[in-house]
Amino acid sequence: MTAPLAEMKNVSIAFGGVRAVDNVSIELHAGEVVGLLGHNGAGKSTLIKMLSGAYKMDSGEIWIEGNKATINSPRDSRDYNIETIYQTLALADNLDAASNLFLGRELTTSFGFVDDSQMEAETRKIMARLNPNFKKLKEPVSALSGGQRQSVAIARAVYFNAKILIMDEPTAALGVHETAMVAELIGELKKQGLGIFLISHDTREMMELCDRVSVMKNGQMVGTERVEDVTEDDILSMIILGKNPKEAA
Amino acid sequence: MSDTPNAQKRPFLKSLEIDTRLLGMIGAFLLVCIVFNLLTDGRFLTPRNIFNLTIQTVSVAIMATGMVFVIVTRHIDLSVGALLATCTAVMGMTQTAWLPEIFGMELGHPLIPWITIAVGLITGAVIGGLQGWLIGYQAIPAFIVTLGGLLIWRNVGWHLTDGATIGPLDQTFILFGGISGTMGATWSWVIGIAATAASLLALWSGRRNKQKHGFPVKPAWAEALMMGLVAAAILGFIAILNAYTVPDRVIARNPSLYGCETAEGCVAAYGLPYSVLVLIAVAIIMTVIALRTRLGRYIFATGGNPDAAELSGINTRLLTVKIFAMVGVLSAIAGVVASARLGYHTNDIGTLDELRVIAAAVIGGTALSGGLGTIYGAIIGALIMQSLQSGMAMVGVDAPYQNIVVGAVLVLAVWIDIQYRKRVGAK
Numbered sequence A: 001m002t003a004p005l006a007e008m009k010n011v012s013i014a015f016g017g018v019r020a021v022d023n024v025s026i027e028l029h030a031g032e033v034v035g036l037l038g039h040n041g042a043g044k045s046t047l048i049k050m051l052s053g054a055y056k057m058d059s060g061e062i063w064i065e066g067n068k069a070t071i072n073s074p075r076d077s078r079d080y081n082i083e084t085i086y087q088t089l090a091l092a093d094n095l096d097a098a099s100n101l102f103l104g105r106e107l108t109t110s111f112g113f114v115d116d117s118q119m120e121a122e123t124r125k126i127m128a129r130l131n132p133n134f135k136k137l138k139e140p141v142s143a144l145s146g147g148q149r150q151s152v153a154i155a156r157a158v159y160f161n162a163k164i165l166i167m168d169e170p171t172a173a174l175g176v177h178e179t180a181m182v183a184e185l186i187g188e189l190k191k192q193g194l195g196i197f198l199i200s201h202d203t204r205e206m207m208e209l210c211d212r213v214s215v216m217k218n219g220q221m222v223g224t225e226r227v228e229d230v231t232e233d234d235i236l237s238m239i240i241l242g243k244n245p246k247e248a249a
Numbered sequence B: 001m002s003d004t005p006n007a008q009k010r011p012f013l014k015s016l017e018i019d020t021r022l023l024g025m026i027g028a029f030l031l032v033c034i035v036f037n038l039l040t041d042g043r044f045l046t047p048r049n050i051f052n053l054t055i056q057t058v059s060v061a062i063m064a065t066g067m068v069f070v071i072v073t074r075h076i077d078l079s080v081g082a083l084l085a086t087c088t089a090v091m092g093m094t095q096t097a098w099l100p101e102i103f104g105m106e107l108g109h110p111l112i113p114w115i116t117i118a119v120g121l122i123t124g125a126v127i128g129g130l131q132g133w134l135i136g137y138q139a140i141p142a143f144i145v146t147l148g149g150l151l152i153w154r155n156v157g158w159h160l161t162d163g164a165t166i167g168p169l170d171q172t173f174i175l176f177g178g179i180s181g182t183m184g185a186t187w188s189w190v191i192g193i194a195a196t197a198a199s200l201l202a203l204w205s206g207r208r209n210k211q212k213h214g215f216p217v218k219p220a221w222a223e224a225l226m227m228g229l230v231a232a233a234i235l236g237f238i239a240i241l242n243a244y245t246v247p248d249r250v251i252a253r254n255p256s257l258y259g260c261e262t263a264e265g266c267v268a269a270y271g272l273p274y275s276v277l278v279l280i281a282v283a284i285i286m287t288v289i290a291l292r293t294r295l296g297r298y299i300f301a302t303g304g305n306p307d308a309a310e311l312s313g314i315n316t317r318l319l320t321v322k323i324f325a326m327v328g329v330l331s332a333i334a335g336v337v338a339s340a341r342l343g344y345h346t347n348d349i350g351t352l353d354e355l356r357v358i359a360a361a362v363i364g365g366t367a368l369s370g371g372l373g374t375i376y377g378a379i380i381g382a383l384i385m386q387s388l389q390s391g392m393a394m395v396g397v398d399a400p401y402q403n404i405v406v407g408a409v410l411v412l413a414v415w416i417d418i419q420y421r422k423r424v425g426a427k
């Protein structure tokens, strides 16, 4: 079997006294969607932020495609073709959609100046695919609705041909129709061979979209199961009790 | 968007695509000018007074362009006036003492002014960069670092000069002072026409670029009107400056300077001062940085959401160092202009400039909450402040009352801006 696309081995991080992530291991293969579930404050966001370079882990290792990786900053993570949709979206509210989409990777003209027209044209193209109703290209994103902002964050993650996509509650603010479009997008990207970490509180949705689901509680990994091997109730009891019923059995 | 049916319905100003804030600021400026012109029986809007207003504004306006970046990233710089003083002290000492005494260059050596300016700019960059490092990498609030800087740098300047006034300054150096260095009528027209051509070309290529990508453009008449306004503004400004002629008694001192054989019947205009040319160059460079470079994009992104900027791979600490170093360089340039204008370095040069500079940026629409601000706004802000001050002085308002008015105007300007933003729903 080929090496996993991404593998986090025994990673831990603590904030002050809080062990936000405690000795967690998780892996992701190409063409696979792995879901992360757990209570508020379970450590899901913190775990993936170590992969996306937002936090530096205290201990543990990250392996990308079979090689040990050093990720100390968001830039390092991008260099490994990891793209992240943060729970907070991480948009600069005062800038328009195109500036946000290309933030940190602006397209430039041959003189080295930022090429706003080119970026706007690219943004129009990708938004037409993700959210055809999206028209507010000139406005600062602070003038957008929660769902529209989320579309911008999603567009930013999928535009740059990621190999690994991290989506932290990408549909939290989306309407039914837009959520369905994101589900479709996830399926499409999966077919293209991307590996996706998906975080959501919607257990049913996760059972549909994911190949495997991992449940966290209090910074620890409760268990990882293939979705066809478990029921929604099994997952719920893992989240609530913090024990894997199959292991107990 | 289908252009034809909508075109007539679009309001006039919308078709022009002029920023209403810019319009408001220009309106406020014109209002101030007209009121003072009435109060002074037409003495306010004479070529002579407009010329003076312009050169008095330059030093503060140069620093205000840098203050925009500082405030946009949610910082403040209280040290610019003091930094200016240290830079002019260093430059004063360089040209009058250090270069002649240590390096044996005789006074008046043609390289002295240029070496001096280079030394001044480096001093500004290093001090500014140091403050930026303390703020960015050591996480000391900018307010504290630059409040300390306010006390430190003014008195480092005092120490360097033993508290003495330094001068007279180099003859070439003082050309940057304003009335002491102007281009005369012909060259002013040359520059004015070149600037007009460049602006029209920029507008036109901007339109072409939009069309290339299939984006909507303004109607042709609106574009033509814009071009006409820009050309009229630039050439009108040059015409006004050129209308201010050198007084006869000054020409009588040395008619050959003004291209005349004798003082009799000799008419010469001052024209565009070099200091104003410096301000225009600074304004263009800073605007290009703000709107057309990654650096500018990162400055605004960081101001809008520092965490998002960080997560997008922007090194916000280094960015802080760069911004404060830029302000340092601009303070040094402002120092060149200010000391050249006086002809000397004095201990109290630039005193209270930090407040004028911050006020100019804020009156010009820079939001202290970060992420919003324009270079042109800061310059117009500086102009409004200077017009108020000069106008009140001409009317004969006592200095304490002048300060009361300026203070009230500052608060009022910010209040109007807040109301305006609420109305249009922008943040």
Ligand SMILES: Nc1ncnc2c1ncn2[C@@H]1O[C@H](COP(=O)(O)OP(=O)(O)OP(=O)(O)O)[C@@H](O)[C@H]1O
Residues within 6 Å of the ligand: A015, A018, A019, A020, A038, A039, A040, A041, A042, A043, A044, A045, A046, A047, A087
């Ligand atoms: N920057 C930080 N500083 C201090 N503590 C933090 C920080 N980030 C997270 N924590 C703590 O780490 C724990 C895990 O937080 P995390 O954001 O990973 O939870 P989560 O599983 O994503 O929850 P949610 O479902 O609410 O998004 C929480 O107890 C939180 O308070």
Ligand SMILES: [Mg+2]
Residues within 6 Å of the ligand: A044, A045, A046, A087, A168
């Ligand atoms: Mg979370």
